[in-house]
Amino acid sequence: MRVKRAVHARKRKNSLFKAAKGYRGGRSRLLRTVKDAVDRSREYSYRDRKVKKRDFRRLWIVRINAAVREHGMNYSQFICALKAADIAMDRKTLAYLAMEEPTLFAQVAEEAKTKLAA
Numbered sequence: 001m002r003v004k005r006a007v008h009a010r011k012r013k014n015s016l017f018k019a020a021k022g023y024r025g026g027r028s029r030l031l032r033t034v035k036d037a038v039d040r041s042r043e044y045s046y047r048d049r050k051v052k053k054r055d056f057r058r059l060w061i062v063r064i065n066a067a068v069r070e071h072g073m074n075y076s077q078f079i080c081a082l083k084a085a086d087i088a089m090d091r092k093t094l095a096y097l098a099m100e101e102p103t104l105f106a107q108v109a110e111e112a113k114t115k116l117a118a
Contacts, residue, residue: 008009039089060095067098076113 013031019041020034027037041112065075066112075079082089087108097105 002037057091060091063098064091064093067102067105068109071113073105073109073113077116078109078112082108085112085115087112 016031016034016038017028019059022028023034023037026033026074061075064078068075068078089108094105094108097108
């Protein structure tokens with residue numbers, strides 16, 4: 001008995017076309033170009049999920065550095081002082097405090113600064 005693959009082939013094809021919805025021109029209409037476009041988009045989305053984490057960490061560091069310079073330290077001194085003061089806050093939280101709660105961030109910076117001087 002022969003194997004009929006029409007259902008599975010159509011299902012696979014339809015899933016590709018669904019993934020390419022909104023692409024322009026042949027990238028959403030022609031099977032060969034749809035395959036290429038969807039493969040490439042999946043590669044980029046996989047890569048950029050990692051890049052996103054790097055970019056946000058860089059942004060947080062820039063924000064912390066800018067805020068900490070107002071208190072007479074630079075970023076690396078501040079992070080070293082936090083470790084010495086046993087203040088366990090991640091960079092995301094510190095950046096939020098620097099942007100949204102500057103008075104609270106000033107308290108953290110002063111606490112760290114006292115440990116740095118000692």
